Amino acid sequence: MIRVSALTFGGTGERPSRLRRLLGISIGLVYLCFPVLEIVTGELSGAGAVWGGAGLAAFVALYIATVLSPRNFGDPTRLTYWLLGVTTLLGVGLAVAFGGGWLTLPIYMAVVYGMALRPRLSVIGVLAMGLAVALIGLLEENDPGATLVLVFQVITLGVLFMGVRNTRMLVVRLRQAQEEVARLAASEERLRIARDLHDLLGHSLSLIVLKSELAGRLAESGSERAVAEIRDIESVARQALVEVRDTVTGYRQRGLSGELDGARAALEAAGTRLTIRLAGPSLPEELDELLGWAVREGVTNVIRHARATRCEIEVTMDETAATLKIADDGRGTATDGQGSGLTGLTERVRAAGGTVSAGPRPSGFVLLVTVPHTGLLYPPAKEGSR
Incomplete structure (x- = not known):
């Protein structure tokens, strides 16, 4: 054969x-x-x-x-x-x-x-x-x-x-x-890192610039507060360095509470009064991280573009969805473009099945983020104002 x-x-x-x-x-x-x-x-x-x-x-x-x-x-x-x-x-x-x-x-x-x-x-x-x-x-x-x-x-x-x-x-x-x-995964990972670094550095560098300007004015007038502001700048820069390292290695967890604290510090340095309202049960980890990113991006835009005197952040959680609303009384059209920050935030929210809307109103600008959730159990509800 x-x-x-x-x-x-x-x-x-x-x-x-x-x-x-x-x-x-x-x-x-x-x-x-x-x-x-x-x-x-x-x-x-x-x-x-x-x-x-x-x-x-x-x-x-x-x-x-x-x-x-x-x-x-x-x-x-x-x-x-x-x-x-x-x-x-x-x-x-x-x-x-x-x-x-x-x-x-x-x-x-x-x-x-x-x-x-x-x-x-x-x-x-x-x-x-x-x-x-x-x-x-x-x-x-x-x-x-x-x-x-x-x-x-x-x-x-x-x-x-x-x-x-x-x-x-x-x-x-x-x-x-x-x-x-493998090529697409590497490309997506590079995009994610670039987007994360933009969000991190945009917020931190904006705060550093504001505090540097404030420290310069205080130093010119001979105020002792200049030293404190310079120390704050050093602290923010060090924290930004840590966050960048953690983001690159993929270990950093961005919580809503931490971002709200950072937003208060940044807006106060910019001369903007902040009001925070929380309603509903505690957020699950995934939504907490996502809304934390949204707060960071929204507040960064307020600091950079709005020139607002007042800003309100409202977070609500009900049986179907979590909602974040950031409203200011600044220039309503200043952030009406498709910057890479809002684009990156929109991509994240859409990936989670949510929606993002941003636009001017008669007396400022509003960013609204809604993310649905199903089948999750939460601790007892808390309501309050910070």
């Missing part, structure tokens, strides 16, 4: 390893012993032996060249098509000329078709080789049983190597998909 090793077209990449293909060929060509034995034993003699030996050597050379020709699975080059055509003609011609053991040559072509061609062409080529073996066996009056076995081997080996080719292509596509997933 004719057998060809699956290593014939082995490799680990999209373009299979030629060394592995060569090793596979060396195993598969062992089964060319059938036509070789006809020459060696004298069954084929004289001029027939000379022509047969030369033709067999040419077939082996062309077969190796075809297998090793540059290509990807299922995507032959023009050179591969030419080599396939010449090798097929030579193999079928030798089988017609000498019959017997030479009927094994079309089997090798069925293997090449199964591995090198696209599915439709592979099926056509394998069936054509099976038909060729059957017709040649009848014309040469070869043993019907042996001919039937050879036809069976052409079909089964052709189908087998079509399956091997398809498996290899699936492996290649899977690796490409994994690489794409």
